Amino acid sequence: MKSSSATMPIGDLAAMFGIAPHVLRHWEEMGLLAPERTSTGRRVYGPAEATRIVLIQISKEGGLSLEQTRQLLADAADRDARRELLRRHSEELRQRIAAAQAALDVVEHAAQCEAEDALACPQLRAKVTGRLPRGLSG
Structure with a gap:
């Protein structure tokens, strides 16, 4: 993912969605998110990840498991x-x-x-x- 000025750190994005940062890290581990990394290794999130977070939340609200959601969001699904x-x-x-x-x-x-x-x-x-x-x- 190419760096842009519209990126934000994990804590800011998590707060915008009312979730804990560890949730975003878990979703990353599951392959649901792929945030950029700064030169120091810190996660930064852009509009694409924010959109995926909304899709993950909608999937969860609809009763899909995170694994099912991962299958749906996979590029090669x-x-x-x-x-x-x-x-x-x-x-x-x-x-x-x-x-x-x-x-x-x-x-x-x-x-x-x-x-x-x-x-x-x-x-x-x-x-x-x-x-x-x-x-x-x-």
């Missing part, structure tokens, strides 16, 4: 393998989003329910009963 990993993971995310939305619906209904006992509310019970395993009833 197999395009078909990358697409398959992302396709599978996008389906997992859709399922997690659907489950979170269903939970939010129950929580919001319970918060606004006029029933004295939320568990006695027919609408809430219908939402909960629909998730009981077969053979059980609420």
Whole structure:
């Protein structure tokens, strides 16, 4: 990576992202980042690394492991393998989003329910009963 005036030391960049410098060093060890080095060996980061940090954070927020993220960010990544990993993971995310939305619906209904006992509310019970395993009833 060619040196530029838009570089910053590890501590400054880590602080901008609200993470500890050791996290960036770990990501470098894993092959996720490749910062420049000064003549004294200090790491300096430029815009390309900042972009990769955002991609790493998005991947983590989406539930990808650091190893999966490394595979996705590798320059020589197999395009078909990358697409398959992302396709599978996008389906997992859709399922997690659907489950979170269903939970939010129950929580919001319970918060606004006029029933004295939320568990006695027919609408809430219908939402909960629909998730009981077969053979059980609420």
